[in-house]
Amino acid sequence: MVKGRKMAAAMVLGANGRLGHAAVQAFAAAGWQVWAQARQAPRQPLPKGVTSVQADALDLPALRAAAPRLDLIVNALNPHYTQWDALVPPLTSAVIQLAEATGGTIMLPGNVYNFGNQLPPVLTEQTPFADTNAKAGQRIRLEAALADAARRGVRSIVVRAGDFLGDSGTWLDLGLGRALKAGKVTHLAPEDVPHAWAYLPDLARVFVAVAEGRAQLPAHAVLHYAGLTLTGAELHRLIEGAMGKPLQRASFPWWLMKLIAPVAAMPRALLEMRHLWLRPHRLDEARLVQLIGSVPHTPAEQVLRDSLAQLPGVTVPGTPVRSATRSAA
Numbered sequence: 621m622v623k624g625r626k627m628a629a630a631m632v633l634g635a636n637g638r639l640g641h642a643a644v645q646a647f648a649a650a651g652w653q654v655w656a657q658a659r660q661a662p663r664q665p666l667p668k669g670v671t672s673v674q675a676d677a678l679d680l681p682a683l684r685a686a687a688p689r690l691d692l693i694v695n696a697l698n699p700h701y702t703q704w705d706a707l708v709p710p711l712t713s714a715v716i717q718l719a720e721a722t723g724g725t726i727m728l729p730g731n732v733y734n735f736g737n738q739l740p741p742v743l744t745e746q747t748p749f750a751d752t753n754a755k756a757g758q759r760i761r762l763e764a765a766l767a768d769a770a771r772r773g774v775r776s777i778v779v780r781a782g783d784f785l786g787d788s789g790t791w792l793d794l795g796l797g798r799a800l801k802a803g804k805v806t807h808l809a810p811e812d813v814p815h816a817w818a819y820l821p822d823l824a825r826v827f828v829a830v831a832e833g834r835a836q837l838p839a840h841a842v843l844h845y846a847g848l849t850l851t852g853a854e855l856h857r858l859i860e861g862a863m864g865k866p867l868q869r870a871s872f873p874w875w876l877m878k879l880i881a882p883v884a885a886m887p888r889a890l891l892e893m894r895h896l897w898l899r900p901h902r903l904d905e906a907r908l909v910q911l912i913g914s915v916p917h918t919p920a921e922q923v924l925r926d927s928l929a930q931l932p933g934v935t936v937p938g939t940p941v942r943s944a945t946r947s948a949a
């Protein structure tokens with residue numbers, strides 16, 4: 621923040637979540653006045669000056685009472701993976717109403733689901749969406765609701781990124797949790813398929829930089845953040861490097877997911893998104909570079925060390941052991 625200028629005000633919805641937590645840290649560090657919304661108490665002490673708002677994201681009066689005027693609203697809400705159909709639309713409407721009431725620009729972490737199950741290898745802001753499966757449709761409708769609200773004066777920015785790294789409960793954990801303790805890395809994807817990842821502290825800093833440059837953007841803008849693009853083999857080498865020893869390869873039991881999918885919602889949801897592990901893809905961030913110049917990219921080695929250190933009970937040489945567990949992405 622420029623000295624002498626009024627502090628910009630941001631509310632982070634879902635502040636106890638992965639992106640929400642990182643966004644609170646990044647906006648506070650950049651000198652923003654931050655309100656951190658969550659239904660529960662903060663999972664870690666909040667940075668100095670951040671105000672905790674313990675309320676439901678649907679409770680508009682409570683949120684407005686906490687912060688009547690906002691410059692920015694980070695929508696880091698994420699209902700359970702199997703309940704998006706029922707819960708994303710009302711949460712999105714609530715966020716739009718909050719933006720209408722407070723004047724805040726909405727920022728949403730987009731994902732690559734919108735491109736459907738035949739997504740091309742390079743994803744730009746012009747790549748067409750494809751409503752080929754339920755989750756693609758849900759994300760397409762979420763972003764369409766923001767674009768629609770922009771026509772009524774509610775500004776919004778989608779920063780699209782790959783799968784998160786750097787907190788617990790990510791896709792990385794799905795392949796690593798118990799396997800790593802047995803000296804193995806479980807691979808979700810074939811060895812040679814590039815997959816897009818985003819390290820949360822970097823992505824959160826991108827959010828801050830984009831928020832600070834938002835005056836240059838149209839009423840509804842979409843920007844891609846490239847993050848890290850890694851093949852299974854590259855990821856394996858990085859994990860070995862972080863753990864300081866060779867590790868065996870194991871395949872994720874997709875066959876088991878198929879077997880139990882008829883009776884279990886989560887395996888069904890995982891199978892629905894399996895194409896993301898089979899189709900090479902990366903995000904092109906040329907437009908983001910144009911807006912913010914230098915884009916935060918922590919070296920992959922450090923990202924993996926930090927991400928593995930988040931796994932409960934996993935000891936990464938030279939980093940402390942964590943114990944908290946969180947739900948899957």
Ligand SMILES: NC(=O)c1ccc[n+]([C@@H]2O[C@H](COP(=O)([O-])OP(=O)(O)OC[C@H]3O[C@@H](n4cnc5c(N)ncnc54)[C@H](OP(=O)(O)O)[C@@H]3O)[C@@H](O)[C@H]2O)c1
Nearest residue numbers: 634636637638639658659696697698699729731783784949
């Ligand atoms: N995870 C990824 O790899 C990834 C990649 C790209 C984009 N994204 C997108 O980024 C956004 C945030 O994802 P995330 O992984 O950071 O989220 P997350 O950690 O799974 O959850 C964020 C927060 O959402 C709130 N929430 C969950 N269910 C709710 C409900 N029914 N009603 C109200 N609030 C609810 C919870 O807050 P409280 O319980 O504290 O209220 C939770 O802490 C989502 O739109 C996601 O799709 C995620």
